[in-house]
Amino acid sequence: MKPLTKVVALIATMSALGNALGLLGIRLPSAPGATVEFHLSALPALLLAVAVGPVPGAVTGALSTIVATAKIGNVLIPPGNFILAGLTGFFANKLKLQPALSGALAMIPYSPWVWMATWIYGVPPPIRAFIIVKAFIEVLICGVLIELILSRPEVRDYLRGYALTRQ
Numbered sequence: 001m002k003p004l005t006k007v008v009a010l011i012a013t014m015s016a017l018g019n020a021l022g023l024l025g026i027r028l029p030s031a032p033g034a035t036v037e038f039h040l041s042a043l044p045a046l047l048l049a050v051a052v053g054p055v056p057g058a059v060t061g062a063l064s065t066i067v068a069t070a071k072i073g074n075v076l077i078p079p080g081n082f083i084l085a086g087l088t089g090f091f092a093n094k095l096k097l098q099p100a101l102s103g104a105l106a107m108i109p110y111s112p113w114v115w116m117a118t119w120i121y122g123v124p125p126p127i128r129a130f131i132i133v134k135a136f137i138e139v140l141i142c143g144v145l146i147e148l149i150l151s152r153p154e155v156r157d158y159l160r161g162y163a164l165t166r167q
Contacts, residue, residue: 002161002162004164006162007052007056007162007164010048010052010056010162011048011056011059011060011063012063014044014045014047014048014060014064015044015045015059015060015063015064015066016064017044017064018041018042018043018044018045018060018061018063018064018065019041019064019065019066019067019068020067021039021040021041021043021044021064022039022041022064022065022067022068022071023067024039024040025037025038025039025041026038026039028130028134035072036127036130036131036134038134038137038138039068039138040138040141040142040145041064041065041067041068042061042064042081042084042085042138042139042142043142043145043146044060044064045057045058045060045061045064045081045084045085046061046084046085046088046089046099046103046139046142046143046146047142047146047149047150047159048060048085048089048159049061049085049086049088049089049092050088050089050092050093050099050102050146050150051146051150051156051159051160051162052089052159052160052162052163052164053089053093053163053164054085054086054087054088054089054090054093055086055089055164056089056162056164057085057086057088057089058082058083058085058086058089059082060085061078061081061082061083061084061085061086062078062079062081062082063078064081065077065078065081066078073121074117074118074121076113076116076117076120077117079113080110080113080114080117083106083109083110083113084103084106084107084110084139085106087102087105087106087109087110088102088103088105088106088139089102090102090106091105091106098143098147099142099143099144099146099147099150100139100140100143100144100146100147101143102143103139103140103142103143104136104139104140104143106139107132107135107136107139110135111132111135111136114128114131114132114135115128115132118131
């Protein structure tokens, strides 16, 4: 178990990585006037949620969306990513599910959040649905990447050493 200051430093580092990944989005074709981007900014948060625990993952999820929040202007993005990463970590750690399945299950409560958060900002229903499907695909890809990353024992053991409680 690492001291809390080291866990905070890891969260800060992974949050910065998530924000950097948010800058590397690929613009997807969507309705005129709408901008939807594919990016893997959730990867660091989901990785921490699975490998370290739900709380560090959730905090990283909220902090890793500062760039996206500024770009899009929707202040409800960080709480949504907090929910997504926290629940992914819960399913992975408490129920011992694989990362992709954990993320897919976390999409169940995350999707209504996204629907509500985009509705408040006047996003048309077809674009809202498109955003949710895109997010689901991103979460599945992140789950597969996390599985590959954690297949390296040294990486898995290093990250698990940051767990605030023993898993």
